Amino acid sequence: MPKVLISDKMDPKAAQIFRERGVEVDEITGKTPEELMAMIGDYDGLAIRSSTKVTKAILEHATNLKVIGRAGIGVDNVDIPAASAKGVVVMNTPFGNSITTAEHAIALMFALARQLPEADASTQAGKWEKNRFMGVELTSKTLGLIGAGNIGSIVADRARGLKMKVIAFDPFLTPERAIEMGVEKVELDQLLARADFITLHTPLTEQTRNILSREALAKTKKGVRIINCARGGLIDEAALKDALDSGQVAGAALDVFVEEPAKASPLFGTPGFVSTPHLGASTSEAQVNVAIQVAEQMADFLVNGGVTNALNMPSLSAEEAPRLKPYMALAEKLGSLVGQLAHGALDQISIETEGAAAELNQKPIVGAVLAGLMRVHSDTVNMVNAPFLARERGLDIREIRHEREGVYHTLLRVTVRTQAGDRSVAGTLFGNEAPRLVELFGIKVEADLDGDMLYVVNEDAPGFIGRIGTTLGESGVNIGTFHLGRRDAGGEAVLLLSVDEAVTPDLIARVRALPGVKTVMALKF
Template identity: 85%
Template sequence: MTKPRVLISDKMDPNAAAIFRERGCEVDEITGETPEQLIARIGDYDGLAIRSSTKVTKAVLDAATNLKVIGRAGIGVDNVDIPAASAKGVVVMNTPFGNSITTAEHAIALIFALARQLPEADASTQAGKWEKNRFMGVEVTGKTLGLIGAGNIGSIVASRALGLRMKVVAFDPFLTPERAVEMGIEKVDLDALLARADFITLHTPLTDQTRNILNRENLAKTKKGVRIVNCARGGLIDEAALKDALDSGHVAGAALDVFETEPAKASPLFGTPNFICTPHLGASTNEAQVNVALQVAEQMADYLVNGGVTNALNMPSLSAEEAPKLRPYMALAEKLGSLVGQLAHDNLTKISIEVEGAAAQLNPKPITAAVLAGLMKNYSQTVNMVNAPFLARERGLDVREVRHDREGVYHTLVRVTVGTSQGERSVAGTLFGNTQPRLVEIFGIGIEADLEGDMLYIVNEDAPGFIGRIGTLLGESGINIGTFHLGRRNAGGEAVLLLSLDNPISQGVMAEACKLPGVKTVKALAF
């Protein structure tokens, strides 16, 4: 049997190559090649192990006639064309947890650097100034640390901060109160965190929901004298607004390891007093580089030799026999998870996935994983069916699977129910023709709809004239309605309107829709 061949195209710990060989792979370590050289060479390999330098473009993938897996030693996969890899049938893996301790420690280091003005004091002293009275710091003991994001890295930061006798509060929609108690921290909403925290540190991925989470408005809500640290992702903070907050003194100090544009050769923050920056060093320790190299080698070798899948970004773990039957259910489950995640995403405490009829005869694990992936994809660009269950467990989300042998109105049904601080919210769907996912119920109201593309969700009082008013508003705004779905609890009661739109709806039109008589909720959805 021919051994799988792996190319390591970026500088990596030499033990990675040793692991590949121990596990039955042939390895070549050829780094620093041009894109043209990589394209000429890649056709000989089954696996490609990279860091951040190699750019795996569509052109590279088109030339990769034998490639089966790409392994990124680290978390970010911006340098990999994942859609092209998926179309080519190439699995893309990363190592999302190998840098966790290193990044958490860097955040703690920057907290201390801010508290005691270490960079400025060092520069002043080495310049022979001895300005002892200029650098009056603050203790971290007894101060409140606000975590925006309490996942893997955030939880490590919390444990270190508690060891420093800080009080820790956290904002994370997927953190349950029980998990918060277990961690020894307090779960709060974002406004409460901004008002109470003496230090704020961010540990959340960059998504549409988290982009500029510390914008000008939210920075104004922070406690005067707050100090802010970001070792997560550039784009979480409005950098121009942060500069203004530093200049005004409202924010006492800020430390960034990441920037919206990298490499950051210029920034409005450069030269601002009480600002510290480092060049994306969160993962830059010897230990972290060894960890991610060894992990990516183990994962790739396991896939190439045994077919095992770990931390894949574009492939569920399914056997060949299960896949044809389960794929339509997984598509339905992911859409239901995405729907309930977009409509009821705050303060989730539990989630129940119920299957009945034909669905009850199938393996429920892929269906559950698909629901969780849909639920969490609004908050993480790297979530998928493989890592979604882990992320749910990490945040203490109570996940339950319920199987009903009965067959109800539909021959097959999947129901997703989430527990929130406002009570339970439930959506349900079926398959038409055993292949086409279809929504059939939303929050107790019967409504049949395809969940595709850009949609608009409205809850309103059932009253004459409303449909005409919303149609007129969208028409005058140049937004064409593709399909129109309506349901209600009873005549004159609460009604639900679900519209598919040919174009995304702007915030301005959303605001106008909210002003229409009888409207209770307006939400833009995307599938």
Template identity: 75%
Template sequence: MTKPKVLISDKMDPNAARIFEERGCEVDVITGETPEELKARIGEYHGLAIRSSTTVTREILDAATNLKVIGRAGIGVDNVDIPYASGKGVVVMNTPFGNSITTAEHAIALMMALARQIPAANTGTQAGQWPKKDFMGVEVTGKTFGLIGAGNIGSIAASRAIGLRMKVIAYDPFLTEDRAIEIGVEKVDLDTLLQRADFVSLHTPLTDETRNILSRERLEGARPGIRIINCARGGLIDEAALKDCLESGHVAGAALDVFAQEPAKDNPLFGAPNFICTPHLGASTTEAQVNVALQVAEQLSDYLVNGGVTNALNMPSLSAEEAPKLKPYMALAEGLGSLVGQLAHGNLTKISIEREGAASELNGKPITGAVLAGLMRRYSDTVNMVNAPFLAKERGLEVSEIRQNRDGAFNTLIRVSVETDQGTRSVAGTLFGNEAPRLVEIFGIGIEAELKGHMLYIVNDDKPGFIGRIGTMLGNHGINIGTFNLGRRDAGGEAVLLLSLDEALDPAIVAEAEALEGVKMVKGLAF
């Protein structure tokens, strides 16, 4: 049997090549090639291991006639055209957890540097000024460390802060009370965290939900004298507002490893008082670089030799025989998970995935993975059908799978229910013609709708004239309605409306819809 052939096109730890060879792959290490040289070479390889220097474009993928898998040693995959790779049948993997310890330690290092004003003191001392009287630091012992995001990296940062005898509080929509106890933190809401914390460290991905999570309003409303650390993603903080708060003294100090625009060669924060920064060094340690190189070698060789799938960004964990039958079910499951994730308010504690009828006879793991991927995509930029169950477990989210063999109103049905601190919410869907996913129930109200593109969800009183009002309002703004889906609990009671739109709504238009007579809730959705 011919051995799979792998190309390592970026500099990596030499042990990565050794792992490929030990696991039955041929490997070439050829780095620093131009795109044209890589394009000419790539056709003979089954696997490609990269870091950030190699860009895998459509042209390279077209030339990669034997390529089966791309492995990124690290988290970010902006240098890979994933949709095009998917169309070519190429699996794309990353190693999202290989630099967790390194990033957490960098956050703690920046916290200590802030507390004792080390960079400025170093500069003054080396300039011969001996500025001892200019710097009065603060101890971290006994202070409150606030985590925004308590996942893998956040929980490691928490353990380090606890070791420094700090009190740790955390805000994370997926953090359960049991998980909070396990990692030794107190679970709080975001406003409480900003009022109580002495130091705030961000450990959340950049999503629509977290963009500018530290907005001007939140920064100005935070506890005076707070110090802020960000080693997660640029764009989580309103940088202009942070500068103003540093200059006013409301924020006592800030340390950033990441910026909204990188490389950050010109930024409004540069020169601000009590501001320190590093050039995205969170993953830059010898150990982290070794870890991600070894992990990508293990993952790629396992896939090429044994068919195992780990941390794939564009492929669920399932066999070739199951794939055609499961594909529409997974599309339905991901849509239902995304819907309930966008609409369920409060902290999620439990999720139940119920399969009824024909769906109960299928492999439930890919369906569960698809539900969790849809549910958690609003909160994580690296989630996929493979690692979503791991991320849910890491956050203490209790997941249950239920098979029902009973006959129901539908030949096949998937129901997704979540428990939050505000109660239980559930949605259900089926397949039309065994291939077309359809929503058939939302929070106990029957409705039929496709879940795709941009949508507007409205809860309103079932009173005459409402449909005309919402249609007129959208028409006045030039918003085209694709489909119009209605459901109600009973005549004259609570009704729901799902509109598919040709474009996402501006927040001002959503606010205008909320102000319409009879409206109880409005939410823009994206699938």
């Protein structure tokens, strides 16, 4: 039974879902990093919120960990490269608090437009400063979205309902999607010059850090109002303070800060500034939603192999997983075969699918090929870290999909480029479930790839099969299966034998000494 640790306070429904899905769960919160290191080795999964910091040091102690689930969007508290290198899937729940965060952005927009926090404080202080708080309407104003993903699209929908004109800057926003959202796609400088309100909905990356820099703020329409419920660091806070003081920015509302908890900020006390303590996801509905979603996603992965909302692995639904499972087994065996047989440095790998295989999600198949290929060099490689390790080594990975159906109703071909030339293997599924090799380096040969095997390249000549059978018999080695193929009569032949015990160096030497033998190797699957 898989075992999961919930290390941050989470709605009880998460633990309930784990248990219902056949996953053992412990709820142990508030542990120090040292305490977490001491216990993490016992768990297959780790469910967290924002408090637990999953560092490289903690991951080094996570000997059994397979998945980390973040109940929420941000994964700043997870070392994703270290998790990928360790072969641990990292998931988040990007949709569980989307509506809540979008609504908070709209609430802050209203708060700025009508100066609600200041008016409330003034009124409760016994003042009645009706003429002091002159607001602005949202109707007919232009809202500029920086980031038009899931949350940004919800904000756009709500803003359009308020009769606002919405423009959006997002490098990944297609013209078709912009039309569907009812927004105008613009460049950043256009947005800055035209927007009456700007709201940010983008992750924090090196490209988006300080996207509202001092220079960008100087380009904004005078009197603009800015809202950030996304990530601290998207705005230069010192520059925003100066822009508020000068009147270039009429108001700003931040739910997130560069340093959190934000106990001190140059923005605090500035007229026109509104702040909340990272409340974007803080509704009872959102807390329940993200807890349920992270538990369902992690349980699907641990029990069924489904991968949803992973940040370092292609998604694979629980429905897809059973259909893809035999293909992934075939892919891993072919990757392992070519990895064991190809000599010299590899600089390129091509993964081709044909027939039924071409209709499937290709990313898990590619990951499985790379895992099999690279397992020759590492016993900790898996589908998660194999692409990471391949990129790290500069391996050129090519995916080729053929819609045609050839001799086999489904076919997977793996070709590696080496200094000695291209090496290609191909396989299919028998009965849609049994992996079978059908071609090896251009030679037609049908073989199961399983357990300990002996690979022999020899000259096709009478008596060779008898001689190798005698040699194995004299060595006390029992043959399980025997697969033979050749290019043409009297030419080069290839032999794949499965044997009941590991192939020893002594056996390799005895087979190599037989007349006509060109190559002999031990294989293991």
